[in-house]
Amino acid sequence: MEMSVRVVLAAMKQAGALVIVTEIDPICALQATMEGLQVLTLEDVVLEADIFVTTTGNKDIIMVSDMKKMKNNVIVCNIGHFDKEIDMLGLETYSGVQRITHQTPNRHVGLP
Structure with a gap:
């Protein structure tokens, strides 16, 4: 288990x-x-968790189809090596997604 994963855990x-x-x-x-x-x-x-943290370095770990099943106001974040673990392109192009703008560099989106 990588050190970054151990620190998060x-x-x-x-x-x-x-x-x-x-x-x-x-x-x-x-x-x-x-x-x-x-x-x-x-x-x-996927139906019950409050926070999802990806640490794999692989792609397509959490897809839009997974996010649609998640409850409201979950936190989905990535600390892996690359930014392809969470399907952000699929999320940003999903019909009806509302982008919520804040003064932070984080991305906040709302699924229909």
Whole structure:
């Protein structure tokens, strides 16, 4: 497990969060389990989770189809190596999406 992932996990646990890892790689899933974390699939948690943090460095981890299933006001963020983990292009071109502008560099969007 990468150091950046460990730091995020430690911070979330320290804040009192129930941390669940979604992992498809069996080795990484085993590592997370050995760290005492629950491992599920994204499909298992997409309806209930409040915060989604991607750390993989892979692309298309959270797609618009996943975001449509999420409850209102969830936080979706990426700390991976690249900016392709979250389907921002698909989100920005999705019909009816409302872009909410703030004074921060973060992107806020509302799904219909």
